[in-house]
Amino acid sequence: MLNIIKEHNGEELIIKLAGRLDTSSALKLDKEVKSSLEGVKSLVFDFSDVIYISSAGLRIMLYCHKVMKTQGAMVIRNTSEDVKEIFKVTGFADIFHIE
Amino acid sequence: MKTEGFELVVPAKVDKLQDVMAFLEEHLGEAGPKVLMKLSIAVEEIFVNIASYAYEPETGKATMRLEFEENPRTVVITFIDEGVPFNPLARPDPDVTLSAEERGIGGLGIFMTKNSVDKMEYEYRDGKNILTLRKEL
Numbered sequence: 080m081l082n083i084i085k086e087h088n089g090e091e092l093i094i095k096l097a098g099r100l101d102t103s104s105a106l107k108l109d110k111e112v113k114s115s116l117e118g119v120k121s122l123v124f125d126f127s128d129v130i131y132i133s134s135a136g137l138r139i140m141l142y143c144h145k146v147m148k149t150q151g152a153m154v155i156r157n158t159s160e161d162v163k164e165i166f167k168v169t170g171f172a173d174i175f176h177i178e
Numbered sequence: 179m180k181t182e183g184f185e186l187v188v189p190a191k192v193d194k195l196q197d198v199m200a201f202l203e204e205h206l207g208e209a210g211p212k213v214l215m216k217l218s219i220a221v222e223e224i225f226v227n228i229a230s231y232a233y234e235p236e237t238g239k240a241t242m243r244l245e246f247e248e249n250p251r252t253v254v255i256t257f258i259d260e261g262v263p264f265n266p267l268a269r270p271d272p273d274v275t276l277s278a279e280e281r282g283i284g285g286l287g288i289f290m291t292k293n294s295v296d297k298m299e300y301e302y303r304d305g306k307n308i309l310t311l312r313k314e315l
Contacts, residue, residue: 101195101199101222102192102195102222102226103192103193103195103196130215131215131218131219133218133219133222133223133226133287133290134223134286134287134290135226137286138286141278141281144278145278145279148278161211161212161215165219165290168274168290168293169274169286169289169290170273170274170275170276170281173275174277174278174281
């Protein structure tokens with residue numbers, strides 16, 4: 080289960096996620112994200128309540144990172160230690176801006 | 179010596195992932211949250227791989243077996259499918275030092291699986307892919 084809350088503030092989009100970012104929920108997030116990035120200059124993912132991420136979730140993060148590189152910036156906030164470790168092991172800690 | 183075992187047989191379809199995860203959590207209650215998370219990643223990546231590629235474009239079944247060993251207490255997870263032969267260990271690891279632009283996403287799931295368990299073995303026998311994962315609890 081993954082809860083997705085989107086908050087638009089002008090050119091900023093904050094996406095707050097809660098739950099498991101796995102293969103099942105990644106499909107849902109993929110749709111939500113792809114329909115929302117137009118005109119966004121600052122994309123913020125709030126990961127405070129993300130307890131799990133698999134390669135399907137990382138794939139979406141990489142997609143967003145690539146899109147945002149051409150139109151603004153992306154940051155991932157409030158990542159738990161466990162999720163941070165997954166970013167590290169997979170090399171994404173050096174690619175994503177993680178706060 | 180293996181002391182106890184459990185088996186789950188499901189259609190190899192991505193929408194059965196919840197059943198597979200529930201089966202894992204049901205029998206791995208003793209594992210700490212960190213170990214359980216790593217096992218969850220390994221199981222998800224392998225099952226999704228089987229569901230996505232083993233029988234394409236047809237469907238088949240996937241068997242997941244959980245066994246436990248003592249001294250030290252270790253879980254042995256075996257995945258069996260009768261799809262096309264596929265040795266995930268034969269794939270080169272992705273280069274995790276590449277930049278975002280150069281970075282593809284292929285092979286990432288297998289790489290994450292390798293990183294989540296202590297040992298991973300593959301065997302193709304009697305028309306079956308048999309993948310075994312071991313992790314100390």
